[in-house]
Amino acid sequence: MLRSCTAGLRSLWALRGGREGVPRPSTDLQPAPRLFSAEKVIHTDCALPNPSWSKDLKLLFDQFMKKCEDGSWERLPSYRHRCAQISEDFKNYFLEQKPVKEGRLSQVRLFTRGFEDGLGFEYVIFKNNDEKRTVCLFQGGPYLQGVPGFVHGGAIAAIIDTALALCAAVPGKAIMTANLNINFKRPVPLCSVVVINSQLDKLEGRKLFVSCNVQSVDEKTVYSEATGLFIKLDPEKKSF
Numbered sequence: 001m002l003r004s005c006t007a008g009l010r011s012l013w014a015l016r017g018g019r020e021g022v023p024r025p026s027t028d029l030q031p032a033p034r035l036f037s038a039e040k041v042i043h044t045d046c047a048l049p050n051p052s053w054s055k056d057l058k059l060l061f062d063q064f065m066k067k068c069e070d071g072s073w074e075r076l077p078s079y080r081h082r083c084a085q086i087s088e089d090f091k092n093y094f095l096e097q098k099p100v101k102e103g104r105l106s107q108v109r110l111f112t113r114g115f116e117d118g119l120g121f122e123y124v125i126f127k128n129n130d131e132k133r134t135v136c137l138f139q140g141g142p143y144l145q146g147v148p149g150f151v152h153g154g155a156i157a158a159i160i161d162t163a164l165a166l167c168a169a170v171p172g173k174a175i176m177t178a179n180l181n182i183n184f185k186r187p188v189p190l191c192s193v194v195v196i197n198s199q200l201d202k203l204e205g206r207k208l209f210v211s212c213n214v215q216s217v218d219e220k221t222v223y224s225e226a227t228g229l230f231i232k233l234d235p236e237k238k239s240f
């Protein structure tokens, strides 16, 4: 399975010219890339199928897109580079936030979107606002290997953190992970597809308590279980 995955990815890499910044092939769902002249950054929604997606991932994606039709679920777009609104939300909380030199701004990438198609994190998150839960469909590519043949625990933690953050996210508010607890129960095979079901368990002042499980597509295997605590940042504390 791993061999076919890497062979497919090699031809994909060649197809894409094997270089950074090449936009994904367009699909009906994909918005036209926007080019910001100041930073020359292409904003492409990465939470859409690309040729590296396995049959399982595409099938599940289609099933969830159907659930979106009545408005109960929504697909959350995801961008490799800076998202203006999120930057705006966080800007209010950080004093003189210039951790990255102006010239390197175009290199900044969301960690989980920092790999070429199919090599790292391929995922899409769907949210049900009424039920306060999200479902993340995740395929961990060959660059995420830890123990041979399996996804690195740090990569699993990163995708869990992302899934939980988006479950806890409050529009227009900045939140950060304060605590993340993971029980790794079974190793996740590289290039397989797993489903991360997250839910908001409790809201207590600025604290958002969330939890999730990571399951196989057939729901027979529970790979991990996790809980997270996210804190809404306090504008009064503006001290970072």
Ligand SMILES: CCCCC/C=C\C/C=C\CCCCCCCC(=O)SCCNC(=O)CCNC(=O)[C@H](O)C(C)(C)COP(=O)(O)OP(=O)(O)OC[C@H]1O[C@@H](n2cnc3c(N)ncnc32)[C@H](O)[C@@H]1OP(=O)(O)O
Pocket (backbone or CB within 6 Å): 083, 086, 110, 161, 162, 165, 166, 169, 175, 176, 177, 178, 179, 205, 206, 207, 229, 231, 232, 233, 234, 237
């Ligand atoms: C997260 C982004 C979501 C945005 C989504 C929108 C669009 C999508 C775009 C991209 C998706 C990206 C998703 C990526 C997610 C990645 C998230 C991260 O990894 S964040 C990075 C890791 N986290 C940090 O670096 C945080 C470091 N810590 C802090 O900065 C601070 O500690 C704090 C968490 C900000 C809290 O500090 P603050 O001063 O504001 O709070 P208090 O200390 O006063 O605490 C308030 C309250 O909470 C309790 N608390 C705090 N920490 C803990 C803890 N670790 N365990 C338990 N309880 C804790 C504290 O006791 C207080 O409780 P009470 O009020 O009852 O006294």
